[in-house]
Amino acid sequence: MAAVCFYFQVHQPCRLRDFPFFRIGKEHFYEASALNVEILNRVSDLCYLPVNQIMLDLINRWEGKFKITYSITGTALEQLQRHRPDVVESFRKLAETGCVEFLAETYYHSLAAIFSPSEFERQVKLHEKAMKNILGVKPRVFRNTELMYRNDLADILESLGYKMVLAEGARKYIGSQSTNQIFVSENNKVRILPRNFILSDDIAFRFTDVAWNEYPLSAEKYAGWLHKISGDNACINLFMDYETFGEHRKEETGILEFLKNLPGAVLKNKKFHFANPSDFLKLKPAQAPVYHSPEWSSWADEEKDVSAWMFDNMQKDALSKVYELEPVVKELGKPDLLDVWGKLQTSDHFYYMSTRYRHNPVHQSFNHYASPYDAYLNYMNILSDFKGLLGL
Amino acid sequence: MKRTKVLMLGWEFPPVLTGGLGTACYGLVKALSKYADIQLIVPQTDRHQTLENVKIKGLNHYGIAGEGAIELPPVPLEEYAKVKKVPAEFFNPYPVGIGFEQEASALVVPEAVRALFSSNEPYGPNIMQKVATYAGVVSRIALDMDFDVIHAHDWITFPAAVKIKEMTGKPLVVHVHSLETDRVGPLARGDWNKVFEVESKGMQKADRIIPVSQYTQQCAMENYGITEEKFFPVHNAIDESETFRMPNNSGEKLVLFLGRVTFQKGPEFMVETAWKLLQVYPNVMFFVAGVGDMMDVLKQKVLERRIDHKFVFAGFLSKTNVKKVLARADVYFMPSVSEPFGLSALEAAQFDVPCVISRQSGVREVLPNALNADFWDTDKFANYIYGLLNYEGIREDMVNKTRQDLAKLSWDDAARDVMEVYDTLGV
Numbered sequence: 001m002a003a004v005c006f007y008f009q010v011h012q013p014c015r016l017r018d019f020p021f022f023r024i025g026k027e028h029f030y031e032a033s034a035l036n037v038e039i040l041n042r043v044s045d046l047c048y049l050p051v052n053q054i055m056l057d058l059i060n061r062w063e064g065k066f067k068i069t070y071s072i073t074g075t076a077l078e079q080l081q082r083h084r085p086d087v088v089e090s091f092r093k094l095a096e097t098g099c100v101e102f103l104a105e106t107y108y109h110s111l112a113a114i115f116s117p118s119e120f121e122r123q124v125k126l127h128e129k130a131m132k133n134i135l136g137v138k139p140r141v142f143r144n145t146e147l148m149y150r151n152d153l154a155d156i157l158e159s160l161g162y163k164m165v166l167a168e169g170a171r172k173y174i175g176s177q178s179t180n181q182i183f184v185s186e187n188n189k190v191r192i193l194p195r196n197f198i199l200s201d202d203i204a205f206r207f208t209d210v211a212w213n214e215y216p217l218s219a220e221k222y223a224g225w226l227h228k229i230s231g232d233n234a235c236i237n238l239f240m241d242y243e244t245f246g247e248h249r250k251e252e253t254g255i256l257e258f259l260k261n262l263p264g265a266v267l268k269n270k271k272f273h274f275a276n277p278s279d280f281l282k283l284k285p286a287q288a289p290v291y292h293s294p295e296w297s298s299w300a301d302e303e304k305d306v307s308a309w310m311f312d313n314m315q316k317d318a319l320s321k322v323y324e325l326e327p328v329v330k331e332l333g334k335p336d337l338l339d340v341w342g343k344l345q346t347s348d349h350f351y352y353m354s355t356r357y358r359h360n361p362v363h364q365s366f367n368h369y370a371s372p373y374d375a376y377l378n379y380m381n382i383l384s385d386f387k388g389l390l391g392l
Numbered sequence: 393m394k395r396t397k398v399l400m401l402g403w404e405f406p407p408v409l410t411g412g413l414g415t416a417c418y419g420l421v422k423a424l425s426k427y428a429d430i431q432l433i434v435p436q437t438d439r440h441q442t443l444e445n446v447k448i449k450g451l452n453h454y455g456i457a458g459e460g461a462i463e464l465p466p467v468p469l470e471e472y473a474k475v476k477k478v479p480a481e482f483f484n485p486y487p488v489g490i491g492f493e494q495e496a497s498a499l500v501v502p503e504a505v506r507a508l509f510s511s512n513e514p515y516g517p518n519i520m521q522k523v524a525t526y527a528g529v530v531s532r533i534a535l536d537m538d539f540d541v542i543h544a545h546d547w548i549t550f551p552a553a554v555k556i557k558e559m560t561g562k563p564l565v566v567h568v569h570s571l572e573t574d575r576v577g578p579l580a581r582g583d584w585n586k587v588f589e590v591e592s593k594g595m596q597k598a599d600r601i602i603p604v605s606q607y608t609q610q611c612a613m614e615n616y617g618i619t620e621e622k623f624f625p626v627h628n629a630i631d632e633s634e635t636f637r638m639p640n641n642s643g644e645k646l647v648l649f650l651g652r653v654t655f656q657k658g659p660e661f662m663v664e665t666a667w668k669l670l671q672v673y674p675n676v677m678f679f680v681a682g683v684g685d686m687m688d689v690l691k692q693k694v695l696e697r698r699i700d701h702k703f704v705f706a707g708f709l710s711k712t713n714v715k716k717v718l719a720r721a722d723v724y725f726m727p728s729v730s731e732p733f734g735l736s737a738l739e740a741a742q743f744d745v746p747c748v749i750s751r752q753s754g755v756r757e758v759l760p761n762a763l764n765a766d767f768w769d770t771d772k773f774a775n776y777i778y779g780l781l782n783y784e785g786i787r788e789d790m791v792n793k794t795r796q797d798l799a800k801l802s803w804d805d806a807a808r809d810v811m812e813v814y815d816t817l818g819v
Contacts, residue, residue: 021779312789314786314789377776381779
């Protein structure tokens with residue numbers, strides 16, 4: 001039997017409002033509330049709500065044979081709870097089916113794993129709590145922001161009780177071995193599910209590309225490609241943004257029809273089934289190849305590294321400035337300040353500052369800044385004000 | 393292959409420079425001479441200023457080679473516009489003062505032509521007389537010249553160019569470095585303003601128009617009603633130049649305004665920006681290099697805002713001194729109301745000075761890594777300057793990216809684009 005692991009990332013940052021320098025020290029509210037609600041409503045109506053319904057129907061129709069996995073960031077969940085309880089309710093319904101797994105991650109969708117193990121731990125715990133309180137689930141498998149992974153993350157994950165993590169399946173990390181299998185961390189303590197980036201991107205990016213020689217892509221054709229993958233213990237990991245369905249790719253592109261037809265097309269071959277990551281935890285660990293990433297990897301761009309967030313001087317400066325506040329914020333220990341500081345760590349803020357990917361459409365989706373410079377200057381003004389709140 | 397023969401009509405040319413026009417003409421002519429045979433006629437030349445493959449004729453030497461007297465109609469520009477006379481002091485938009493009180497007279501002898509074009513002031517209160525005389529003399533000289541295309545730079549040469557086109561039937565390319573609507577705004581439409589009409593007619597009669605930016609094309613289309621298909625925008629470039637940085641030991645950051653202090657350059661928006669910035673961040677000095685008819689207004693406004701101790705008015709600077717101040721500047725600030733191109737921003741960029749520039753400018757099309765805002769948005773200008781002076785992460789990124797942008801600019805590319813424009817005329 002070969003397993004297909006279908007996983008979706010659900011994330012919305014708390015975008016920052018326009019904060020010119022003359023507000024520093026005068027106003028201390030940082031969120032672009034109206035914009036955030038507008039985007040949240042758009043994505044909810046185009047994707048979350050209708051696609052959750054499609055998923056629920058598919059799960060019911062295939063009577064437990066169709067399984068899917070989500071991770072929902074704390075910042076997304078928080079906004080949904082406040083403005084779109086209907087979406088939260090629909091995720092809850094999915095959780096009740098028993099066919100849907102929810103993963104753990106950093107609450108703020110941050111780069112804390114890179115900059116501060118203690119802050120990383122705080123955010124993972126915060127996210128666990130939100131998942132339990134809001135969706136009533138206890139995540140058992142971890143995925144880091146944008147699938148960022150480095151060898152030593154395994155040690156931290158193990159100490160937090162996680163024995164499995166998702167990562168990017170790029171050649172530079174898995175070598176010449178098949179992507180469609182479970183890997184293990186260098187310390188041999190944590191199992192790693194590598195993303196099949198070709199098959200994932202076929203859906204997430206190439207689906208609407210008319211210049212692509214496989215266009216248009218039908219569920220049958222796609223399932224045919226999966227079926228060519230051999231091996232009894234093959235595990236095909238299809239990881240992508242949930243917003244791909246209905247938002248990045250609108251309904252009229254046929255993406256939702258594709259989704260509706262996919263389970264049937266895949267299950268037509270009896271050797272294939274859908275699985276959740278934690279299903280593999282039950283398996284006895286077989287001899288597994290080692291996932292090797294001495295530097296930080298991620299699922300982003302061609303480079304599959306973290307340069308989309310920390311390549312430019314602006315990005316490095318902003319990141320170092322926000323993380324150097326940790327001792328002061330924690331010393332003060334005020335929950336509201338901790339929350340604001342956490343929200344200032346959301347990776348999207350740094351992604352908007354990338355000069356390298358300024359004209360890349362993938363980077364521009366949901367970006368409300370005219371340029372990376374605007375993103376940086378606005379962020380730094382807000383950070384200056386926040387430092388004032390900390391008494392710095 | 394036969395080389396195209398170009399009759400090029402210019403106004404400013406080194407060493408006579410008041411703004412970007414002369415610098416741009418020089419850069420283009422020099423690069424274009426590789427591909428075409430150019431005969432350039434300008435009001436004034438210096439015998440030391442020569443260019444390989446370019447024949448340069450200055451009217452300040454007219455008659456020395458035996459050229460004869462020229463007969464001019466008494467009011468040669470009459471056909472361009474119905475002129476009402478206004479007092480000169482009422483309105484004074486040009487670099488160093490142009491008046492409209494003097495009409496061209498029937499000036500004829502070569503000595504008088506030489507005298508007219510020998511002053512150090514390329515415009516001046518008798519500009520209309522100069523333009524008329526240039527038109528008369530040049531159209532006469534042109535009859536004895538062999539060329540395939542006429543290429544005229546800005547309104548001051550348009551009457552000559554149109555006349556030559558009418559006499560010879562050769563195709564006319566007009567090059568637009570700046571428009572009256574940029575220089576004086578809505579006042580360009582005043583019915584006593586001849587320049588607007590001269591520009592209008594020049595562009596209407598032209599077979600092709602080369603604006604120095606898409607922005608200028610838009611301005612010409614919107615304000616002059618010229619149709620889109622005539623336009624072939626070609627951006628200016630900048631020659632490589634030796635640049636350097638010098639330490640700024642004053643302890644205060646330096647924001648540089650470089651250019652004529654006229655309506656067009658938006659000096660009052662500089663004052664507003666400075667005032668807003670200084671409320672929060674006093675550790676900065678505004679350095680104004682340039683002169684112009686709004687100097688007194690600018691100084692007055694600075695006094696009213698009580699920020700005069702934060703301004704240095706350096707007057708007109710030599711090229712060497714411009715470089716010295718660029719080498720020290722922390723920010724280059726160009727809040728122009730309407731800037732067809734803005735070559736000085738490229739000079740600043742060459743010196744690795746981050747640029748904060750008006751969105752109503754052509755140069756922003758080639759400097760995507762400069763910060764830009766609408767000229768009236770002084771909140772945003774102040775925010776940008778504040779950020780550049782306070783946050784260390786941005787300068788290097790902007791400078792590095794801007795270096796790459798500058799590397800993409802070359803006069804040779806501009807010259808080739810111009811050759812393509814000639815090609816569309818079949819010459």
